[in-house]
Amino acid sequence: MNGIHDMGGMDGFGAVHPDENGPVFHGAWEGVVMAASRVMGAIGAWNIDQGRYGIEQLPPHLYLSSYYHRWLARCEWALVKYGYADADEIAAGRSLRPGKAAPRGKFTMANLDRVSSRGSYARPQSAAARFAVGDRVRARNMHPRGHTRLPRYVRGHVGVVERLHGCQVFPDSAAAGEGDNPQWLYTVRFDGRDLWGADADPTLKVSVEAFEPYLDAA
Amino acid sequence: MTAMTTHDHHGSHNDHGHHHDHGHDHDGAASDLSETELRVRALQTILIEKGYTDPAALDAIVETYETKIGPHIGARIVARAWTDSAFRQALLADASKAAAPFGHEGRVGAHLVAVENTPDRHNMVVCTLCSCYPWDVLGLPPVWYKSFAYRSRTVKEPRAVLREFGVNVPEKSEIRVWDSTAEVRYMVLPERPAGTEGWSEERLAALVTRDSMIGTGLPRTPEGDGA
Numbered sequence: 001m002n003g004i005h006d007m008g009g010m011d012g013f014g015a016v017h018p019d020e021n022g023p024v025f026h027g028a029w030e031g032v033v034m035a036a037s038r039v040m041g042a043i044g045a046w047n048i049d050q051g052r053y054g055i056e057q058l059p060p061h062l063y064l065s066s067y068y069h070r071w072l073a074r075c076e077w078a079l080v081k082y083g084y085a086d087a088d089e090i091a092a093g094r095s096l097r098p099g100k101a102a103p104r105g106k107f108t109m110a111n112l113d114r115v116s117s118r119g120s121y122a123r124p125q126s127a128a129a130r131f132a133v134g135d136r137v138r139a140r141n142m143h144p145r146g147h148t149r150l151p152r153y154v155r156g157h158v159g160v161v162e163r164l165h166g167c168q169v170f171p172d173s174a175a176a177g178e179g180d181n182p183q184w185l186y187t188v189r190f191d192g193r194d195l196w197g198a199d200a201d202p203t204l205k206v207s208v209e210a211f212e213p214y215l216d217a218a
Numbered sequence: 219m220t221a222m223t224t225h226d227h228h229g230s231h232n233d234h235g236h237h238h239d240h241g242h243d244h245d246g247a248a249s250d251l252s253e254t255e256l257r258v259r260a261l262q263t264i265l266i267e268k269g270y271t272d273p274a275a276l277d278a279i280v281e282t283y284e285t286k287i288g289p290h291i292g293a294r295i296v297a298r299a300w301t302d303s304a305f306r307q308a309l310l311a312d313a314s315k316a317a318a319p320f321g322h323e324g325r326v327g328a329h330l331v332a333v334e335n336t337p338d339r340h341n342m343v344v345c346t347l348c349s350c351y352p353w354d355v356l357g358l359p360p361v362w363y364k365s366f367a368y369r370s371r372t373v374k375e376p377r378a379v380l381r382e383f384g385v386n387v388p389e390k391s392e393i394r395v396w397d398s399t400a401e402v403r404y405m406v407l408p409e410r411p412a413g414t415e416g417w418s419e420e421r422l423a424a425l426v427t428r429d430s431m432i433g434t435g436l437p438r439t440p441e442g443d444g445a
Binding site: 005006007008009010011012013014015016017018019020022024025026029031032033034035036038039040043045048052055064067069072075076079084085089090092093094095098099102106107108109111112113115116117118119120121122149150151153165168169171185187192195196200201203204205206207208209210211 | 255256262267268282284327353357360366368370376379389390393402
């Protein structure tokens with residue numbers, strides 16, 4: 001979806017404020033929201049793409065609130081959306097009926113390893129890769145209503161395939177609950193002037209990871 | 219004891235993330251925070267009462283990210299690469315595999331890629347769509363990495379962003395920005411500072427800042443004036 005989350009190239013957000021030694025959490029509640037989110041992912045309540053899509057669908061004014069406010073709103077939404085709590089329970093602040101069994105059961109101390117390193121999204125290849133390193137490819141001019149990981153700022157532009165990452169879970173399908181639908185994943189490099197015009201920094205190169213369905217030969 | 223009460227000593231802080239995301243300040247008042255805290259307590263209570271997890275596990279996740287998984291892991295990886303050329307080659311070829319022994323409990327997740335700064339090329343990492351970050355080697359991302367300013371501007375005007383970090387990359391150097399749009403994660407292998415010949419890995423690791431591994435900083439120098 002063409003949401004507020006797709007920020008590459010936008011103007012108006014001001015300066016970046018470096019912070020070399022800031023705390024991990026600015027308030028205990030942020031840590032709880034992070035941990036709760038990780039738990040629900042680890043027990044299989046929703047996948048990472050469904051979680052991201054949940055945040056993207058927040059009304060823009062809520063998206064713009066703060067990082068962990070977004071995560072909190074997403075958790076409340078996803079609990080109801082995926083059947084792990086009801087709206088009256090969110091409002092009451094407590095459980096009013098038994099919970100739904102999660103695919104991977106209860107998360108306990110014994111499961112900490114599931115949230116302390118990232119999982120693999122690699123899947124067996126379904127077909128030969130369509131593109132090779134060095135190929136020129138055009139990012140499709142596509143505007144799906146659902147979840148996608150092709151940012152707007154590269155759509156329609158030509159880049160060069162720099163690296164293949166094998167077949168991986170296709171977010172557009174996984175977010176829709178349609179399974180992994182593995183697709184080839186490529187690093188595609190663009191020239192800054194192709195993306196931003198003749199006045200752009202001539203030394204700039206930008207790459208994205210692009211799944212094969214996002215690309216055409218150019 | 220719940221995760222919330224264990225960590226209530228942080229509760230008096232303002233929500234800095236909010237302020238940085240906006241660049242202005244319109245609803246960061248204490249009443250808003252307490253409403254947020256009530257919602258978080260509700261979320262936590264529901265997860266526990268429904269048996270999805272327990273308070274000890276929630277506490278342990280928070281503690282892991284506050285004390286165990288952080289940029290010290292990445293700094294040790296960089297210091298090893300600076301002192302061991304075979305390791306450097308292995309890291310550049312398959313960072314997930316090479317970095318694993320340095321990870322928390324000997325694990326680093328899949329799809330990690332290390333990109334090397336050279337005199338001709340400076341790398342920067344960003345996630346324009348959300349907040350993808352190599353957290354198993356650098357910890358959770360800092361507020362600025364998640365900020366709308368960093369996410370929007372880095373792919374378009376990286377040198378202006380770098381100047382806000384006090385970093386000036388030579389005009390002839392290529393700026394290479396890696397937008398983390400899938401599950402591949404990037405860490406920058408910065409250049410080893412001059413004047414560190416013969417230094418131990420441990421001493422070198424102390425020069426490696428978090429920001430130098432994302433590309434918004436440079437390692438500290440032996441004189442201590444790194445960005």
